[in-house]
């Protein structure tokens with residue numbers, strides 16, 4: 158697929174062009190080596206920060222670009238389309254909403270200018286626990302108020318990039334679940350400065366996974382957080398992360414669209430050039446059709462991602478669209494990954510073609526940050542009016 162075949166009126170062409178330029182400095186060999194070593198792309202993240210792309214959503218008053226979510230989606234889509242891995246730094250974009258929309262002015266002044274300048278990394282989001290993945294209301298990590306600070310005890314799991322971030326957005330229980338009116342009440346959101354907490358009760362242990370994702374488990378043993386680092390009001394944390402989750406879903410959807418474009422372009426290139434039985438394999442409909450189908454799926458998902466981003470940016474309710482965008486895009490990227498691998502035959506399994514690496518990477522998005530089943534449950538209950546199933 159040629160770039161000129163992109164959708165008419167492609168949004169943010171200058172931003173896309175700029176992102177491509179940064180990505181061109183980080184070719185496939187760079188990602189292959191990191192994948193082998195399970196290394197973190199610190200240079201890539203630094204380059205994106207220096208170019209200002211990771212501060213896209215931070216308002217200009219705090220030193221960012223004050224761009225809408227649709228622009229952030231274009232940035233992440235291009236990163237993936239270029240064969241790079243936005244998972245190394247996408248959290249800075251999607252956790253931003255909680256701080257921007259619900260954080261007090263003092264908290265924003267404390268952190269946003271340094272984040273915008275690239276001097277402070279906000280890349281970790283600690284929500285999931287060993288016994289609470291899909292069901293966030295089962296969160297057990299507690300934060301107990303003691304004078305001017307909260308003392309945190311408990312454990313998080315799958316806290317990605319914790320080793321490569323200075324700050325963590327942390328969800329913890331400040332009131333027992335039994336006392337809550339609604340099961341999502343009693344949770345609070347904090348900005349934890351991990352530079353202060355490391356060696357003072359905070360322990361981070363990496364988890365090796367099937368792809369290079371720098372994910373970890375994090376243990377809290379009497380970790381102190383200044384009370385001023387509470388985001389918004391105590392007990393409202395679940396509501397705050399829910400509004401941020403729509404942003405997260407839209408941005409992950411955009412990344413999946415970028416992945417799908419990468420797989421489709423790679424498959425088409427190979428199908429044109431690989432000769433079997435004295436003709437290109439791409440001449441066979443059996444090879445063409447899965448690629449063409451994935452292309453159609455990708456274009457449909459792309460429309461939904463854009464629609465969801467537009468609704469988000471206008472301040473309208475976008476829960477259903479954000480969920481559908483994430484689900485359709487994750488399915489499109491997986492269909493494209495499958496078609497690309499199959500088109501490459503045996504070579505699809507060779508590290509040097511990059512297909513197997515991207516194949517492993519894109520599979521995640523049907524499970525995290527929310528699994529397909531839960532998206533379907535959301536649509537069934539909130540859009541179709543069917544009874545709640547859980």
Ligand SMILES: Cc1cc2nc3c(=O)[nH]c(=O)nc-3n(C[C@H](O)[C@H](O)[C@H](O)COP(=O)(O)OP(=O)(O)OC[C@H]3O[C@@H](n4cnc5c(N)ncnc54)[C@H](O)[C@@H]3O)c2cc1C
Pocket residue numbers: 281282283284285289290291292314315316317318366370372521524525526527528529530531534546547
């Ligand atoms: C590589 C990686 C990175 C991650 N990064 C982060 C991060 O940075 N921060 C963070 O907080 N979390 C992170 N996560 C966690 C991720 O969000 C969770 O894995 C996800 O929410 C699912 O939770 P779980 O793994 O506990 O699955 P479970 O909740 O145990 O669910 C298991 C399966 O059962 C299904 N299921 C459960 N309940 C129902 C139901 N009622 N109806 C139908 N199906 C159901 C689910 O769909 C799922 O397929 C990450 C996960 C991975 C693997």
